Amino acid sequence: MEQFQCKGGKRLTAIREVALKWVVGAKRIAGAKREAGVYDKELQPLQGSAVPRFYGFFKNIIGDLEVGCIVLEWCSGPAIKDTFELNRQRMIAGIALHKAGVRHNKILDPAHYIAVSDGTLRMVGFSSAKTHQCAGTTMLSRDVNGDQKPAKCCSELAALESRFGVDSDRLGREVRLVNRIFPEFDAGFFYSY
């Protein structure tokens, strides 16, 4: 976003850098509108931390095409090279998302996590997201007396933990044994996700 002296005049200052997500066609516009709604409502408390700031959704007819545009905070920063830290940040963002009442539905895609300059991540790509209620906790943080697949566990957070949590570096079994919970990880979480 930039500010100009007058229409067509000299550029005064850049107000802020933004990312534009353009979509074309009724189906994708409907998806973008839904995504914008999630940013604006459920994800509002997480804007600027777990997700980018949301500045608006616009649509118009350009020529023969109906186009839509989501305007988000521009996020960039050096990639987190430490795998443990990267996965830790992914877990933090995912848990925050579920606590806010949103299921991402593409949470395992590494492309949906963008590093920013303060060393944290922003989660993006909410076109398949749905509102959702769960305890916002992962398997290892629950005490369910050794039940490997408690009925109330959140399948997306279980999948997140299986990919990015302690199981991601094959230490999961040891961590579980030490803590006397879930001696064996149920791989069904990963494959059923």
Ligand SMILES: [Zn+2]
């Ligand atoms: Zn959940």
